[in-house]
Amino acid sequence: GQNIDQPTEMTATEGAIVQINCTYQTSGFNGLFWYQQHAGEAPTFLSYNVLDGLEEKGRFSSFLSRSKGYSYLLLKELQMKDSASYLCAVRDRGNYQLIWGAGTKLIIKP
Amino acid sequence: GAVVSQHPSWVICKSGTSVKIECRSLDFQATTMFWYRQFPKQSLMLMATSNEGSKATYEQGVEKDKFLINHASLTLSTLTVTSAHPEDSSFYICSASVTQNTEAFFGQGTRLTVV
Numbered sequence: 387g388q389n390i391d392q393p394t395e396m397t398a399t400e401g402a403i404v405q406i407n408c409t410y411q412t413s414g415f416n417g418l419f420w421y422q423q424h425a426g427e428a429p430t431f432l433s434y435n436v437l438d439g440l441e442e443k444g445r446f447s448s449f450l451s452r453s454k455g456y457s458y459l460l461l462k463e464l465q466m467k468d469s470a471s472y473l474c475a476v477r478d479r480g481n482y483q484l485i486w487g488a489g490t491k492l493i494i495k496p
Numbered sequence: 497g498a499v500v501s502q503h504p505s506w507v508i509c510k511s512g513t514s515v516k517i518e519c520r521s522l523d524f525q526a527t528t529m530f531w532y533r534q535f536p537k538q539s540l541m542l543m544a545t546s547n548e549g550s551k552a553t554y555e556q557g558v559e560k561d562k563f564l565i566n567h568a569s570l571t572l573s574t575l576t577v578t579s580a581h582p583e584d585s586s587f588y589i590c591s592a593s594v595t596q597n598t599e600a601f602f603g604q605g606t607r608l609t610v611v
Contacts, residue, residue: 419599428502428589428602429540473539483530484600488539 390487397493406459414479420459421473469494502603516576519590525570526592534587546573580610
């Protein structure tokens with residue numbers, strides 16, 4: 387079956403670094419996405435990985451290992467506005483559909 | 497990035513009435529759009545895949561006669577919640593991709609409250 391796992395909730399301190407892990411088991415793979423979702427709002431795109439390795443974009447980086455079915459999102463220099471849910475999603479091969487994880491609620495403390 | 501506009505942002509309706517939600521791709525053509533529902537503190541749940549010019553593909557457990565989807569053009573898909581009940585109250589979100597290999601862009605979401 388299709389399954390995506392990520393921690394339910396994490397807490398970190400302003401200015402620190404946090405890593406949010408995501409493991410997946412899907413029938414096909416055509417890319418892994420990370421989205422940020424603030425409460426009551428729609429998700430916004432953060433990163434996309436289709437090949438193994440690290441993709442860096444400002445304070446956010448995302449890593450993928452296809453052989454391990456594993457990805458992480460790394461957030462540096464945390465700011466209070468980074469408090470949100472972070473959703474991991476895998477695109478199945480051959481179609482547009484995204485398979486979503488349940489999301490990780492990140493709480494930033496001063 | 498590409499822009500997807502969803503309207504209305506929020507709506508309150510009485511039980512038994514119908515509500516239409518629009519999803520438009522403003523600067524690209526979307527052959528396929530997706531409709532999601534999200535309950536508080538839960539992840540996105542795919543309801544259906546909306547295909548331009550053909551019938552929508554519904555996920556298991558989603559009533560196609562209750563959630564009517566029309567994708568009449570390459571830039572517009574609509575979701576109509578018919579005979580709404582309080583349990584239909586939720587956050588409804590649409591998304592679209594420019595191509596099969598690009599990220600999904602989301603509309604702003606519609607907060608539906610049925611009283």
